[in-house]
Amino acid sequence: MMNLKEIFEKSDEDRLVLPDFQREFEWNKDAQKRLLSSFFVSIPIGSLLILEGKKDDFLSKKLCFAGETIEPTEECLYLLDGQQRVSSLRSTFYDFFQDKHNWLNIWEKMYSGLRNRWFLKIKPDNEEEDVFGWRMLNFKGLKYCEPSDLINCFEHRYIYKRKSTDWYHPGYKLYDKEGKELEGSRLKNKLAREAAKMGLVPLYSIYGSIKTTDKQLHTYVLEKIAKERVEELQAEVEDGKIDVFEIFQEIEPDIEEYIENNEIEKIRDAWSRLSAKWSESVNKFLVGLFEQEIPTIDLPSDQISRAIAIFENINKGGTPLDTFDLIVAKAARTKGERSLSQRISDYLEEEIDLSEALTNDLVDKVPDKWDSTLVMTIDENKITKTIKNQYLNLLSLFSHVPYGEVDKLKLEYIKRAKIFELTHEQINTNTNITLKALTRACAFLQIRCGLIDIKSLSYDLMILPIAYILKNDDVYEDKRALARIEYWYWSSLFSGAYRERQNEQCIKDIKNLFEWIKGGENKFKIRYENILNDIGYSDKTVLLRKDQEHNIPKAIHNGILQYILSKQPVDFLPNAQEKLRLNAWEIGGKKIIEIDGNKQTISVEDHHICPLGTVTKIGETSKKLRNDKKHILNSILNRTYISSIANAKISDKSPERYMKYVMDSAQWGHYLPIKMKEIFEEKGKSLEQKYEAILENRYNMLKRAIKEELDRLEDM
Template structure:
């Protein structure tokens, strides 16, 4: 069930005070620290503008670890069955609003260091009311000049000013823990605050933090607010009275009095000056009363829309969040799971994952191919090696775990929780869907956390040593990570070279046949069943893999030869971008000598690995017309030179070295060893290119020249992949 309603902000503050609204422990930082940003939302409230939505999830207190709003402190709810509104979206705005218009955040923290952000929350906001003597130099939003507040019915009447108009009248004043200032929350509320508010040189200050009284001193806070507004009104009256007394004649007095009264009252006051004090007293009370009423109405009718979602609609809550925050930080299934697991352990779950990712790892190198064994051994000995760190599962600078990692973590947890003893014959697509994952037992995730992290690290080890993957985002089909990690939850399988061989064969056959190009969920479940049944000996037949191998570079409209040679562009069919990387990664997995230096071996673990760039073997310049820009060709997906067959990884330095070479000179630099390693046909030679240039080919002939070369490379590549995939399972 989902409820939508407006809100009385004072009621929301009371809910925060009573710890009925809490923040699940999502590791979300408080980011609205900028004073100007905070002023903007204050202006929206005080000009009666909408201020957005908050998304609340109703659930039992026992469901999620949580914190108090605005605080680092964990909330401890005595009744675990109590229904709580967990704040999923709106943390930033609700924290700011609660801090600006009440004391509730400070009352719930033992000391200022407990605040979620000292920089952003050690502030007090005031509404500055200009002095009457200065009003001609300012925008008179509050009816100071004629001492008449223009809004008489704030329940139904909006102001005639906008947020930008009121912003100059919002004062923000910081404080430190022990500065003794009368507005400091650590200082007892007293008339010292009144004195401070009335003695400001630029006007009178209304403390906005008194608008929502909370705590044991709620009545005192309310009284203080009333008195300060009334005293501001009296100060304005005193300014007007003093100005009137300084006038020199009746004409000046009449003009002056017409600012405040109609002609009949002006005449009475001129005839009897004692009436002025009575009339100004009346205006004073009216102005103060209307200002208080307006400010209270701004708060009680703050246009903050509440969306309340029940526990049974948790997955829908995430969709709502994502729709509210298009382009922003996305609430994920992992966020909710992380808050659930927080109830099982005092150790912060996010930090626990980071610790697991960074922890030293042990690898059984006997599972590696011979060519990779020495490379990885040297890397481990010289630099230490952690597959998760190397692949970028965690970004240290941003303190951010890759979303691909957390997605795979939850998928593996759900698959294993719902299919005990690695028997995945009953596995379902739903086991990797949000509803199923959100219902996982938090104790299971807590207990299996380290095992799942180890399984993911093993999967990264596999992808780096077998599949030419350098970074986590290069795993194009993310559910392949889930599948491999799920298999490697089994220690015996991880330590068996034949299992690695099987998975590698499956991987290359899958990516080059388009097996995972659509419907990843059902494909993952199907492949998981086939692989684990084979490993358990339940189905020793690998015909399914043989069939998959037959489709390598032969899947219609995905990897068939005509498509890769750009023969289908007239039907608006062009190769998909991942194929380019699959081809480059295939060669990287097998290692090869640098195209231009036989002394450099290119692999995932080479020093230049992270700087490798996808390079056109046949340069774009070979297809360039007179006056045409290569950048234009680079963006033309139908150009034959942009076929996936025309790419290989080379170093940035190598790319720079050959950038100005003529075609024949470029071809001469390509080493024979790299031609063999990279399946570069012998037709791509300096002599052929010299003839090609001399012949001054037309557009079609230039394209045909490249197609002939790429056709030969296709044949060699297809044969090599199929042969390699077959040899792995023999």
């Protein structure tokens, strides 16, 4: 066993190192968040495999740093398994950028996935759980919390190489009135003020508080947050919004007597103690994390072969049981029932009737039967993970709250604890209605929203509002109701409504969508103005690759392609006697079509509208550009779905012939600028300027088309 403090100290001393053959750091931010969530609530994060050795046994690397060998201590510990976990924890709690004069050198050597500063979001939003007791300044620890309770409490800020205008950036500078740069406690005090405004407690300064008696930045921030909250609570008490005894019942039970006797000094002291106790208790908890022990498997250096066998067993052993497996096991308690997983698979493979309301707006080739395997709910004879997870969430909602009583729906019902509470009777009784709703939602997503594969759904939880509503047969047959569901879907996706706190947003949307369909207010209208206009997520600068800080989210990339496909666009097939419309359900079903006398399976490719090959005139290759994700031609605005058949047929066209052909196809659902060829042939402009003009034109067309679509759906 080693506690976190010992691990960090051994790394500081170059005693705990990585052997040079270790893989690179690979974890994304979500994986790091999940680790932090488990670590904060003392759930085991797995054992570390450590080989005791000498410095000459292997070339060595320092934790968190790429491609740089170091010389460890004579007697050293090689970390064979656990690099991702230990590196994530170290980059969270250790301030690699504390040297303001050398931070850039450190930045250059670190893995890009670790160039962050992590924060604890201490102030909960309106519907979030107050896990750190901020609302009443009463923190009781996290003994009864689950990792899912904390997942939204962690935020990171990437440290960019050149941008130093943010307060958390190591290159950020502040000056006093005389123009002298602030340092030490004066600087920390100023930075703490900015952090407190955002309710963000720096985690990267916590290890520093163990190494020195100097007050660290996170302590300043906690104190300022507590002070501000005290002022807010005092105002709420004066306004009669909260009972003062409710605040002080544990820390100062005589507070009402002090107020009654107007004992100003004692009242002031009570508020001060409240503030101090909360900030000290949270601070003590954070520092105490370093005493948390992590199991280790320690091997002497002469057992390297044994170490490899253990490593393989850890990483290639049996898959641990997940929530779905445990629910399947619990359902088996009902005698006479077939396996739950088999029943689910059978149901997903059955054809369902598509309502006329669902297919009413389709252009010819209207299916009347459909099964969910067309959207890959079953892949290689296994239920897709997305379906498993949303089956559990929906099953829990239907089991815990009678359908339609949406005011009783709570976030906790889609958490593991409530799912585990389900009895075998509830599971078996409600499975069929859950699957009916879930299957209808999948049909809706493919027929109305252009989804080919359930795994390409931008946000898995967006299935739940659709499925919950479509449990009702009358709604499933109601054209107006389905129009409102589609309005909700596109407005939510393109406005960025699900980019954060998806669990809470999902429950809130079920309530609001249900009420709107029942004749209430359209509470999604507020998302209308943010469609393809959410700053840093879906706005024009992001989509045109002008925003260097933000990549185009996969959700927006997929969403735009799926929106285009939902319009059943005509394929880019040159000289075809009959136009081929691209339909998501035919692509998902791998329909066989006949082209030029040959039968072929229809599939689609994510096609560059302005070909990458055209830029070879300015000295670049298609391969090079394809790998440059920041190049404007790799923007989603330069992409659409066309069939692999069409792609093969037009790939050898010259740029001029290709542009003419694309222009002729523009009217058939791909939202391509009508004057695309003219823009491309315009004199006096560089290729980059022409591309930007074409893609900006397409951005405007898409944005206008989506909004016009929503107007139509709302008015139905």
